[in-house]
Amino acid sequence: METITFHSYRGGVGKTLLSVNTAVKLALSGKKVCLVDFDLRAPSHQSLFASSTFSVSHATKSFTGFLVGDHGPESVINSTNMDNFHCVFSNIEILQQKESKIRTKLTQHGEGRILAKLFEFIRYCNSQEFDFLIFDCMPGITYRSLDALVVSDKIMVVTRPVKSEISGLRLVISECYSKLEGAKLFSIMNQVEQIEDLVHTPNPLDVNLVKVNILGITKCLEESSTSIPLLHTFPRIPFVTERIYVLDEKEHPFSTEIDIFCTKLLQ
Amino acid sequence: MSDIRGKKGFEAPSHEDLDEYLAQSRKSISQMKDGKPPIIFKPKRTLPLRIIAVIIILVVSTSLVLGGSIINFDSPSNNNNNETTTTTPMTTTTTEISTTTQVVTTLPLDTETYLTDSIPKVESLINTLIASNRSLINPVIVNGTINRSQTITNLELFELVWILSQFEENSEWWDLGREIVFNTYNLWNKSSFLSEDLVFQILALRSLVAYPSSNIPLQAHSLQVYRNFSKQLWENVSSGYNNETGTFNPFNDSQLLTEHQILFCQVLGKTIEHPIIFMFNSTTEQATLLLETLETLTDSTIGLPHKFEANLTSSSDLFYSHHQSNMFLALNNLESLLGSVQEISMLTNRLYNYITDVFLQQDWSVAFSYNETASDLSSILILNDQLLYIRTNILKQKRNFADYTLGMVRSNFATANSRYYTSSEDYENQFLIDHIHLLLSFEEFLKLEKPSTTTDETATTTDDEGPGAASYAGEFISILALLVYIFYRRRKMKQ
Ligand SMILES: Nc1ncnc2c1ncn2[C@@H]1O[C@H](COP(=O)(O)OP(=O)(O)OP(=O)(O)O)[C@@H](O)[C@H]1O
Ligand SMILES: [Mg+2]
Numbered sequence: 001m002e003t004i005t006f007h008s009y010r011g012g013v014g015k016t017l018l019s020v021n022t023a024v025k026l027a028l029s030g031k032k033v034c035l036v037d038f039d040l041r042a043p044s045h046q047s048l049f050a051s052s053t054f055s056v057s058h059a060t061k062s063f064t065g066f067l068v069g070d071h072g073p074e075s076v077i078n079s080t081n082m083d084n085f086h087c088v089f090s091n092i093e094i095l096q097q098k099e100s101k102i103r104t105k106l107t108q109h110g111e112g113r114i115l116a117k118l119f120e121f122i123r124y125c126n127s128q129e130f131d132f133l134i135f136d137c138m139p140g141i142t143y144r145s146l147d148a149l150v151v152s153d154k155i156m157v158v159t160r161p162v163k164s165e166i167s168g169l170r171l172v173i174s175e176c177y178s179k180l181e182g183a184k185l186f187s188i189m190n191q192v193e194q195i196e197d198l199v200h201t202p203n204p205l206d207v208n209l210v211k212v213n214i215l216g217i218t219k220c221l222e223e224s225s226t227s228i229p230l231l232h233t234f235p236r237i238p239f240v241t242e243r244i245y246v247l248d249e250k251e252h253p254f255s256t257e258i259d260i261f262c263t264k265l266l267q
Numbered sequence: 268m269s270d271i272r273g274k275k276g277f278e279a280p281s282h283e284d285l286d287e288y289l290a291q292s293r294k295s296i297s298q299m300k301d302g303k304p305p306i307i308f309k310p311k312r313t314l315p316l317r318i319i320a321v322i323i324i325l326v327v328s329t330s331l332v333l334g335g336s337i338i339n340f341d342s343p344s345n346n347n348n349n350e351t352t353t354t355t356p357m358t359t360t361t362t363e364i365s366t367t368t369q370v371v372t373t374l375p376l377d378t379e380t381y382l383t384d385s386i387p388k389v390e391s392l393i394n395t396l397i398a399s400n401r402s403l404i405n406p407v408i409v410n411g412t413i414n415r416s417q418t419i420t421n422l423e424l425f426e427l428v429w430i431l432s433q434f435e436e437n438s439e440w441w442d443l444g445r446e447i448v449f450n451t452y453n454l455w456n457k458s459s460f461l462s463e464d465l466v467f468q469i470l471a472l473r474s475l476v477a478y479p480s481s482n483i484p485l486q487a488h489s490l491q492v493y494r495n496f497s498k499q500l501w502e503n504v505s506s507g508y509n510n511e512t513g514t515f516n517p518f519n520d521s522q523l524l525t526e527h528q529i530l531f532c533q534v535l536g537k538t539i540e541h542p543i544i545f546m547f548n549s550t551t552e553q554a555t556l557l558l559e560t561l562e563t564l565t566d567s568t569i570g571l572p573h574k575f576e577a578n579l580t581s582s583s584d585l586f587y588s589h590h591q592s593n594m595f596l597a598l599n600n601l602e603s604l605l606g607s608v609q610e611i612s613m614l615t616n617r618l619y620n621y622i623t624d625v626f627l628q629q630d631w632s633v634a635f636s637y638n639e640t641a642s643d644l645s646s647i648l649i650l651n652d653q654l655l656y657i658r659t660n661i662l663k664q665k666r667n668f669a670d671y672t673l674g675m676v677r678s679n680f681a682t683a684n685s686r687y688y689t690s691s692e693d694y695e696n697q698f699l700i701d702h703i704h705l706l707l708s709f710e711e712f713l714k715l716e717k718p719s720t721t722t723d724e725t726a727t728t729t730d731d732e733g734p735g736a737a738s739y740a741g742e743f744i745s746i747l748a749l750l751v752y753i754f755y756r757r758r759k760m761k762q
Contacts, residue, residue, distance in 0.1 A: 111310065115295060
């Protein structure tokens with residue numbers, strides 16, 4: 001089994017969209033996949049799945065509940081109408097309600113207990129013969145994102161070519177990625193502006209800025225002390241929202257991109 | 268979501284802590300891989316805020332003593348005695364401060380002004396939809412203009428009365444609803460209702476009992492007719508209620524619907540005000556049973572109402588946020604009947620958390636756009652859902668959520684005549700009801716207690732965490748001010 005975490009320094013770069021679509025695509029291509037909403041701070045998968053043609057079987061508990069020891073790993077995995085696709089949701093209820101000790105454990109250092117839980121989960125998934133376990137992680141360097149990073153086999157570093165991203169990326173490489181032994185790092189550049197089909201002529205300054213930013217990110221990745229090869233560049237596609245395109249709209253340009261990405265991933 | 272630190276308390280390690288955490292994590296993992304138990308690694312002790320606070324206070328008191336002695340020495344008549352005494356209570360409060368801080372949200376302050384301005388506009392719009400004899404039309408919007416020809420249906424009247432009855436007692440709007448029932452439309456003696464289906468009947472009954480028995484404007488004979496009619500409706504409606512399972516299944520369907528339980532809940536909530544119509548004791552029993560059903564109808568972890576097969580096995584995951592909100596409000600009704608019951612508060616909390624969760628997860632402007640047919644979340648904005656969410660928050664005293672949602676509702680108004688543009692054809696015939704509901708939310712909002720400081724709300728909602736960041740900051744600043752003052756005084760003295 002391969003554990004893959006989608007991570008980024010900044011929020012809103014597209015981790016959720018990419019990880020969900022990748023996971024479903026891998027399942028469509030015959031792999032047994034478990035997708036985990038590990039953005040405990042702002043979980044979103046449940047509503048995303050609710051809006052898809054997917055039907056998720058009920059009755060399972062939240063991942064957050066598993067992490068704090070409320071229930072076992074088997075009871076947090078949702079099965080779906082696709083035999084080989086399973087998903088795990090989080091909710092913020094525990095954060096809002098549980099006594100502050102548990103909340104502290106979940107949100108702060110955690111003394112390695114949350115990490116142990118995560119490991120237990122991976123071990124369980126392994127026993128269930130999943131091919132892929134995919135974590136959609138919260139952005140930034142928090143204790144919880146570190147947990148996900150250290151237990152992963154592969155890390156997809158998602159970036160977006162905007163100016164503020166470059167310095168952030170440099171920081172997160174030196175502070176964090178470079179210290180992860182054992183995990184294979186890959187990068188994804190997402191939401192790259194496309195010049196074609198524009199209704200207005202963009203200001204050359206903006207066009208240039210985009211180029212500079214792409215270069216900046218590329219340079220930053222190349223100069224990194226650890227190798228973070230760029231696996232794929234996703235264009236910014238207008239009107240892409242939070243959906244499972246690979247399932248609901250197979251012909252969508254975003255689905256096509258995911259197809260290519262998954263082929264690379266499987267190589 | 269780009270901020271790294273502080274959001275919902277997820278902590279980022281410092282530079283050194285990160286290295287240590289990674290090292291320990293790796294060790295722990297390799298140990299677990301060998302089948303050994305995980306390592307429990309304690310965080311490196313950082314100087315807790317508490318100790319820092321104590322140190323500050325020590326510094327303050329020493330400087331006060333020192334400063335005081337100098338000042339005293341130079342000018343015995345100064346008032347530094349007061350300063351020394353003020354630090355005493357400060358010492359006790361500051362040392363109790365927990366190490367957790369919270370994000371303080373500032374509230375847009377113009378909501379009141381906006382609402383006070385808008386209420387008359389919305390009211391006058393509603394008035395144009397109501398003929399002077401207080402008979403109603405149900406406008407339909409065609410190409411942006413209001414078509415006034417539609418006559419209002421009984422079902423729409425029932426909905427309208429229910430909302431109107433929730434306005435402040437004896438207000439104009441409250442009164443309008445009462446007149447609809449007992450005067451203009453004489454809903455109280457329409458025996459034809461008795462041959463309609465049970466959902467229709469429960470809606471009729473809900474309108475009839477919406478106003479307390481002491482406020483029924485009928486003479487003795489008519490009053491008797493009204494009571495008998497209501498009793499008959501209640502009897503019919505009760506036939507759809509199963510005493511053993513506590514479920515209301517008006518069509519004896521294979522599926523139980525959340526809406527129906529909510530309706531039953533709403534009627535039960537009104538029973539205390541009508542002891543003659545309802546046999547009071549039996550309704551309390553029914554309410555208790557129904558409560559269990561409601562609990563079963565909600566997912567135990569997420570608070571989501573399900574559709575259920577009549578034997579209570581969940582069958583579909585279809586949901587709308589207005590179910591949650593409506594259920595929340597209905598439970599509040601039930602509470603008035605049963606008193607504060609732990610199950611109710613548990614359920615309301617769960618529901619509330621769920622809808623808030625939904626609300627926070629989404630781009631807020633489309634937070635309530637769940638819809639059966641659309642394949643994504645962003646297609647339809649449902650005013651009704653938003654209004655219900657506002658009212659839920661008002662009940663919960665969550666002012667800033669109510670405020671924010673109001674802001675969204677507000678952006679859907681045409682500024683010229685303050686009317687809401689219904690975004691979907693399906694909802695166009697809701698025009699009048701929507702506006703009255705809107706007015707109700709506005710008025711309810713204005714009744715919300717104004718926060719005395721911006722921290723009020725966050726501090727009270729999570730009070731197990733100790734005082735909010737701002738109250739700490741306040742104390743910190745006063746200490747700092749004192750220090751600066753003393754420093755200044757001492758310098759002045761030395762000159
Ligand atoms: N290639 C793309 N083209 C156009 N829009 C995109 C693309 N990728 C992502 N988006 C949009 O950007 C928004 C943010 O994406 P998403 O929620 O997946 O980011 P995230 O990294 O998971 O954010 P967060 O850190 O807040 O969890 C979404 O509305 C998504 O639809
Ligand atoms: Mg995300």
